[in-house]
Amino acid sequence: MSLRRLGLTASFAAMGGVAFVLAAAPAMAREEGMWTFNNFPIALVNQKYGTNIDQAWLDNLRSASVRLNGCSASFVSGEGLILTNHHCVLSCVQELSTAENDYVQNGWMPATREEEKTCLGQTAEVLTDIIDVTDRVLAAGQGLTGAEFTQARNAETAKIQQENCNGDPKLTCQVISFYRGGQYALYKFRKYDDVRLVFAPELQAAFFGGDPDNFNFPRYALDAAFLRAYEDGKPVETPNHLVWNSSAPAEGDVTFVVGNPGSTSRLLTMSQLEWTRDQQLPITLIQGSELRGRMLAYAATSAEAKRVATDPIFGLENSFKVWYGQNQALLDPAFMAKKREEEAALRAAVDADPALKQRIGDPWSELAQIQSVARELYLPYRQLEQGAGSRSTLYSIGRAIVRTGKAREAGRVSDAQMAQFGQRVSADLPIDAGLEEVYLGFWLSKTREYLTVDNPQVKALLGNESPEALADRLVSTTRLADPAFRAQVATMTPAEMAAADPLLAFILANDDAAAAIGARWNNEVTAPTAQAAERVAQARFAVYGTNQYPDATFSLRISYGQVQGWTYRGVEVPAFTYIGGLYERATGSEPFNLAPSFAAAEDRVNKQAVYNFVSTNDIIGGNSGSPVVNAKGEVIGAAFDGNIHSLGGSYGYDAALNRTVTVSTAAITEALRTVYRQPHLLAELGVE
């Protein structure tokens, strides 16, 4: 669960080539960095670890690496077999389950390749080219501000993508920002959109220890699963795959993690960090906690409520721990003092160079000014627009229908886009009315609480109803749970929509106000932030050179490190756990109960086999499923978590404490052999 990217981008689009060259960085912790493949510090690593990394080694790793929806993965056989985490395929396992066969609980392990089933919506993307497009993107926004700036940039980005991928369904082209706008690159991928589920263990084996153990170590989780890429109904041939090494590494061994870290904020300025610490994260934590409490109590009301709420609760609890860990980092005075020093040094260097100063101006003060605007706008923006509807699927699809309808009425939607949208809204969606009421009641009640009863938008939202009664009414009267109805209303005009469905009517009645606060946020916060941040990035390049790694942007990165435990407050945490430890930790009570297959295999399993291990690699959410490879480039595990200290990794890396948590190929091999008895998979992996 842990390292899955929080929140996914809506869509991607497409070209090919080679990119910018970077050069030399300021005070960086050893082993810090989520490096792009065109700027990896090869010489430094070879020198430090005695490795023999070269461009071919990197190219092979890149070609074997796979980007999934919100996760990372790798090819581990020549026939398109993909290793990732169980939590990256959990929703697929759930969708494949039926009343008779609960594969979440029992695991998914078809006997033949013919029984491998497609995970709907899942894509597998392999990065093929990186092309620098910085100049084009920067030129597009030149001299513009606010909405014009954003529109011009978006238009140029779409154009670059279109030029490079040309609508080819086998390609993805995506312009990605690096260094907070310091550079832009077109990432081009080979895309596979028939991805099938090959093997998933029991949830209780994959997620043993549940939320209490999440982001903690020692750990005993078989958070691994296999997918397979298909094309034209056949497994894809993948000669560039990683060799499966089923031996565990030793303490101190060098490790590389390759994947798509989702988002870090290490290049934010002090004023941005302070706003995050003082407003965004506290509200997010406080509201998230109350929702968590409501969901936990809802799950306790019936067996069915528990079943449908379990996954959403895991998701929220995972996010909660991330926010909490981020906030702890920002509340650490020593951490913030270091950030403050770094910023002061950069600003002093700019001030000392009149030409540079002339070019850069003072983006730090501009960003501080933007934060005071953010402080004013954030609560209404969060409640009315960004977080409107909380986690309600009905609300979110309803809003998409409303906004598409409005755009269509304004002539801004092509027939092709409309066809695509119609497909999207008519796809099956798991909707639980009880949970929907929890989400909507929570959102409406918090909106009234934070914006107050006397706020005009709050009055417009609630009318004479209580938040709970309104939520109940909307959920019980809307027909948006029906895919056919969604397809039908999606083609209506807004006025027809309002007449056709109470939830659409409700969304429409409040949508102008919501869109207005969204526009203010974009024009007064997002756009000027982008412009100022670009100049901070340029200052950093000018002062420190380009030998730095950029913030994570769910684009392919490689980090280096070594297998190593850590010591915190005098307590030493060893680098490895062993399968035997699982049986010692099991209490019989959820979430510390043994998966049945593991319980049954206790007498024959190799308890000395390494189960999970930690290494100093620098990772973040989105790295879930990342292959962990040794110096030879062989896969030795799948990263699935960070330790609790790694959560501060959003803002900075501490080599003494930050750790990646990996499920070893040794454990996966042992489980396939002894616990789940999957000889055909072992054979495909080249084991025995």
Add this chain to the structure above:
Amino acid sequence: MSLRRLGLTASFAAMGGVAFVLAAAPAMAREEGMWTFNNFPIALVNQKYGTNIDQAWLDNLRSASVRLNGCSASFVSGEGLILTNHHCVLSCVQELSTAENDYVQNGWMPATREEEKTCLGQTAEVLTDIIDVTDRVLAAGQGLTGAEFTQARNAETAKIQQENCNGDPKLTCQVISFYRGGQYALYKFRKYDDVRLVFAPELQAAFFGGDPDNFNFPRYALDAAFLRAYEDGKPVETPNHLVWNSSAPAEGDVTFVVGNPGSTSRLLTMSQLEWTRDQQLPITLIQGSELRGRMLAYAATSAEAKRVATDPIFGLENSFKVWYGQNQALLDPAFMAKKREEEAALRAAVDADPALKQRIGDPWSELAQIQSVARELYLPYRQLEQGAGSRSTLYSIGRAIVRTGKAREAGRVSDAQMAQFGQRVSADLPIDAGLEEVYLGFWLSKTREYLTVDNPQVKALLGNESPEALADRLVSTTRLADPAFRAQVATMTPAEMAAADPLLAFILANDDAAAAIGARWNNEVTAPTAQAAERVAQARFAVYGTNQYPDATFSLRISYGQVQGWTYRGVEVPAFTYIGGLYERATGSEPFNLAPSFAAAEDRVNKQAVYNFVSTNDIIGGNSGSPVVNAKGEVIGAAFDGNIHSLGGSYGYDAALNRTVTVSTAAITEALRTVYRQPHLLAELGVE
């Protein structure tokens, strides 16, 4: 709800006289201060408002002021009639209710005095004497540290109280700290312990707007009720009472609020404020939010669950808003900058005076050092000791039984104390098994989350059970809900207790560890903080003189101010609301539905009567029910809330924004006359 003191002191004890004299304060906002009765700035107020306040005026106010359990009040007739807030008597109204008569919903308004019924446990205390005991208290702890210091201080305090009240049940003697240990005084009270309920309106009239309107304004709440002090079965004669003035004040009129503000933290040092902001309040808010969510969802499971959970939810939501407001103040950079400047100025003044520096030392650095200890200890202290059991009544009474049993086994409990304890534990307590499970499950699960699965105390608490299963088992098997059983186990030895009841066994098994972390907190945080804070207070006296007001300590104070609205972000909030506004605000949906009596009276009620009003008086939780008086000393209302800005009042007062919210005597009179038709009460108040 709002201004009730958060958390009550366990018990008080007793003498009489006159106290220290104070002298001239640093940069204080106009109208700032919760002044003690022996240090009120008479001349300044007379000069500013043209009033004629003198000692006799103050003495009469003091003699007419009443301290209730966690609330404030005043005598308003010669026959012991007491005006306070509805939320201060709500638990009494609930206890007097039966299945047939729900007085919470319908109001309590007996036709005759004979039907006035006792509020069990409620006392009414009138301050008679203030005696400075600073020298004795300070001398007692001289040269001691840690546990010895605390014990010596406690012993001397108990001795002073005993010497002055001598066990007289009609007196309360309490040594109270002022200026964070800068001064100590013995407060002596005349105590009445038969306090009966005279009148309470419908809850929906008193708490119209519920949590959404709580701490907000405009406001439409009849948060008023009447009690009566009895002695020897007869109403107490109270010649010193306030004259009832049923006219509303005008904008700008001077107002005085007299009552018992519970706690402020305006004299904390920067390091203490930062610890509060960075650790204590965030954890409290985050955990409180989750509990709130769990309780709200529990309340939604059945009508009975809603009934029993409504009050506890009000209480938690009220606390939540206070914590949130406090944290917002501490997150305000401008506010903290002002605090930082004040501290720097005081420290500079000390440094500039070698003799003073020699005497004071550097308590600021000592306190900063103590905060780093607090950072390490707070989570285990909070989870295992301070907040153990969350809000579970069973746990709290169980722990009292266990600890008294241990103390008794160690020979530290007298027969008299034991008899008193036996009475206390055998009193009826409202216990709802469902809520108890919510509280205990929540506490156990958060303890595991914050201390981690691998913590030895967590392992000891949970054994092989899940938090929820353990909570269920303890609640369903304990017999502590039975008062007779409690009385029985209270006399047992600890070993017998463990054998007699599963919850007592559970508490006992974990009590040594809990007591140990409690002792560490007391010895390493509380005691050294007290010692350092006393020297900060002495520095302040030396530098600024004694013309300052002390932090609130639930002791009688008077604040001055005037009727005045405020302006925030360009929005003007007027000083008054009128009864007619209630009908405009009513939506028909909870909590904005009209109380039936108000709905029925709509045609005859005087809609032009002032309902609630705001004034600039400096107040805080504990001031609930405080008489608001005019220049003549006549009562014109009962304070029941502060506005949202007043919540930062814990740390500082802002005259531009902080406001007291009062229900006017004009509205109470109109309600008694037209809505509830209580001519006998009006007659007693001297109206008509």
